[in-house]
Amino acid sequence: MLTALLVMTGIALVLGAALGYAAIRFKVEGDPLVEKIDAILPQTQCGQCSYPGCKPYAEAIAKGDADINQCPPGGEEGIRKLADLLGREFKPLSEEHGVEKPKAVAFIDEQTCIGCTLCIQACPVDAIVGAAKQMHTVVEPLCTGCELCVAPCPVDCISMEPVSETVQTWKWKYPVIEIKAAA
Amino acid sequence: MIGRLFSFSGGIKPDAHKNESAGSPIQPAPLPSRLVVPLRQSTRATARCIVQPGQRVLKGERIGEPEGFLGTAVHAPTSGTVVEFGRHTMAHPSGLETRCVVIEPDGEDRWIEHAPFDYQGASREQALGWLRECGIVGLGGATFPSHVKVGKGAGIDTLILNGAECEPWITCDDRLMRERAADILAGAAMLRELIGARALLVGIEDNKPEAIGAMRAAASACAGDVSVVPVPALYPAGGEKQLIRVLTGIEIPYGKLGGDYGVQCFNVGTAHAVYRAIGHGEPLVSRVLTLTGNVERPGNWEVLIGTPIDQLLPLAGPKADTDRYLMGGPMMGFALPRLDVPVVKGSNCIISASPSLFPPPPPEQPCIRCGECARACPAELQPFELYWFSRAKNFGKAQEYQLFDCIECGCCSYVCPAHIPLVDYYRFAKSEIWAREREKSAADQARERFEFRNYRQEREKEEKAAKLAAKAADTRAKLAEAPPAGGTATAQPPDISAEEDPKKALIAAALARAKAQKAAAQSNDTGTGVAQEAELSAADAPPLAPSDTPPRA
Numbered sequence: 066m067l068t069a070l071l072v073m074t075g076i077a078l079v080l081g082a083a084l085g086y087a088a089i090r091f092k093v094e095g096d097p098l099v100e101k102i103d104a105i106l107p108q109t110q111c112g113q114c115s116y117p118g119c120k121p122y123a124e125a126i127a128k129g130d131a132d133i134n135q136c137p138p139g140g141e142e143g144i145r146k147l148a149d150l151l152g153r154e155f156k157p158l159s160e161e162h163g164v165e166k167p168k169a170v171a172f173i174d175e176q177t178c179i180g181c182t183l184c185i186q187a188c189p190v191d192a193i194v195g196a197a198k199q200m201h202t203v204v205e206p207l208c209t210g211c212e213l214c215v216a217p218c219p220v221d222c223i224s225m226e227p228v229s230e231t232v233q234t235w236k237w238k239y240p241v242i243e244i245k246a247a248a
Numbered sequence: 249m250i251g252r253l254f255s256f257s258g259g260i261k262p263d264a265h266k267n268e269s270a271g272s273p274i275q276p277a278p279l280p281s282r283l284v285v286p287l288r289q290s291t292r293a294t295a296r297c298i299v300q301p302g303q304r305v306l307k308g309e310r311i312g313e314p315e316g317f318l319g320t321a322v323h324a325p326t327s328g329t330v331v332e333f334g335r336h337t338m339a340h341p342s343g344l345e346t347r348c349v350v351i352e353p354d355g356e357d358r359w360i361e362h363a364p365f366d367y368q369g370a371s372r373e374q375a376l377g378w379l380r381e382c383g384i385v386g387l388g389g390a391t392f393p394s395h396v397k398v399g400k401g402a403g404i405d406t407l408i409l410n411g412a413e414c415e416p417w418i419t420c421d422d423r424l425m426r427e428r429a430a431d432i433l434a435g436a437a438m439l440r441e442l443i444g445a446r447a448l449l450v451g452i453e454d455n456k457p458e459a460i461g462a463m464r465a466a467a468s469a470c471a472g473d474v475s476v477v478p479v480p481a482l483y484p485a486g487g488e489k490q491l492i493r494v495l496t497g498i499e500i501p502y503g504k505l506g507g508d509y510g511v512q513c514f515n516v517g518t519a520h521a522v523y524r525a526i527g528h529g530e531p532l533v534s535r536v537l538t539l540t541g542n543v544e545r546p547g548n549w550e551v552l553i554g555t556p557i558d559q560l561l562p563l564a565g566p567k568a569d570t571d572r573y574l575m576g577g578p579m580m581g582f583a584l585p586r587l588d589v590p591v592v593k594g595s596n597c598i599i600s601a602s603p604s605l606f607p608p609p610p611p612e613q614p615c616i617r618c619g620e621c622a623r624a625c626p627a628e629l630q631p632f633e634l635y636w637f638s639r640a641k642n643f644g645k646a647q648e649y650q651l652f653d654c655i656e657c658g659c660c661s662y663v664c665p666a667h668i669p670l671v672d673y674y675r676f677a678k679s680e681i682w683a684r685e686r687e688k689s690a691a692d693q694a695r696e697r698f699e700f701r702n703y704r705q706e707r708e709k710e711e712k713a714a715k716l717a718a719k720a721a722d723t724r725a726k727l728a729e730a731p732p733a734g735g736t737a738t739a740q741p742p743d744i745s746a747e748e749d750p751k752k753a754l755i756a757a758a759l760a761r762a763k764a765q766k767a768a769a770q771s772n773d774t775g776t777g778v779a780q781e782a783e784l785s786a787a788d789a790p791p792l793a794p795s796d797t798p799p800r801a
Contacts, residue, residue, distance in 0.1 A: 108691035110698045118698060190697040209694045232291050234686070235342040236679035240672040 098127045105146045109138045110189035111211030113163045137163035169225040170208040177222035184214035254497040256490045258626040259482040269540040270419040272547035284590040285554035288346040290391040293318040303330045306360040321383045325533040325552035328353040343585030362529035382525035383532045387517030391594035405510040407445040411452040412486030415577030418597040420536040423548045425459035429466035435523030447473045454478040484657040539564035541599035558587040566600040574599040579658040613666040621660035627653045631660035638677035720754040
């Protein structure tokens, strides 16, 4: 009886120690699910989801605090991907968080700019260059189109310009069969 | 000499339609009323404009400076005046605009001073730079910059000249080989020397006996190991990987180029352009173009780059029932979005299409997986699988089935009994995948920049705090050391530790300093005694200094 107890206790201790060691040794840094969700999000860092950036939103989704349909820049496709990843049902974009728009970049009217640096401070990806009392300008390839710089501008010199298609970004269309009018 | 020929799998034999235009010699096209020279000659690279409207240019003068690794220079095709620098429709299936230099010819066609380039005396880099400055790109249609191709890969053993011209209707390379064989081989010899190859193989489809004869005659006068090899006429024998396979038996795997296997391939037109550039110092300003199809006078013309297509068409006289124009061949070409688009370096043929010559395809039917397309595919893919995945927008799976090995030759669509426009699906899938990759890399960049910005803000905050603390400590030390200004009646700095709140301490110190100064000024102005001053400061003190520390008199 006593031997059996001792043996069981011994096994429990050994296994417990092994598990405890493994928990420390093979600890997963960060939440891999958060990384996966973050990879789907468009990284505009616009805050339209009501979280301060894509990563916090990804964390909130992983925790279950936020729904998957709060990201307007990601659009319907983003929601579908999130639904696939998380095994949830697809739902349309929540209207209170905004609407899906074609990609645009910020444009500063350099004639009007007074050099207040407010937009520089607002830009989440440091895509605006300029200095106090100097003209500012947007580095177009870096702009994510988050619109965060539009509101702080005191002279309203920032507008969002839709990105036009170029020969390099042009895409072949999905082949469709033209339906001819019946003669 | 070459022992035997190999073969690639698949391929088709469409009606060649070469006879229409093959008999007519190359003639120089008349000068158009204006030339629209796109600075972007291919989707890959563009050039920067270095001329201004109103400026006079000579034939061969540089108007565009190469930009980027894949860029090549662009030159004025004739002498005249630059009248505009603006956006014009490009010869591209999208019909989008690109920046063009518009030149009004003065009719003199006067060359800029040019001299042959001594490529044997120059270093390899200089020679490559020369090709780049002369705007030499592959004239087979892909317009890949030749200096990059020549510069790539060491230990290349064989140079292949591609004279296969496998697409139906096109005869510009055929005529070029018949008429300028010696120049082509001279250019090929230069290319061979530049890439350090030993052997030179010229692959020509066997349906061009005159071209083979002319090239053979010219080759017999050439030094070194040159062989002209007739290859069986089978579309797409002119594909780079296919021609290399036929001539050398080397099968280039996915993601590799001929240069990785000791073989480099150039079009015969490119070799000719290289000869003009090095042997005469002439940049690439014109090319041979076939005008054929549903026209009265099919022929081959030496056309200046930038000539609007609608000014060329009267040379051939399109018939009344022409409904559209194709640029390139019927297999891989595209319908021109507009007729005022200019000829670019990669334009080899304009086909006038009519419903009788190119009947509209019968309605698309469902795929029954008959496998005809897989038998025809020269890249040994399974087109029907690619079709399913592209159609279902399952792009990951399409890539697994090697979508990017597809050369878009159109063999599968040609043989498909269900008349499915297969290549359209592959093009759609490819451009979607590229767009996604662009978005992905943009998102990764944005994430990185956002994280760095957060880190930077954090760091700046810390630095600011540290600076403030240091300054506060510094001021306190100074105040403690310095003899009390304004005599004995200086209010002590309030006893707040800097560790607690450096900012508060700093403000308190500044206030104390200001007070001392004020007191000193007062004593000077009014001549009040020290005792009075002390009283004044005592009266002032309570709101600032704690009341339990009365100022010392």
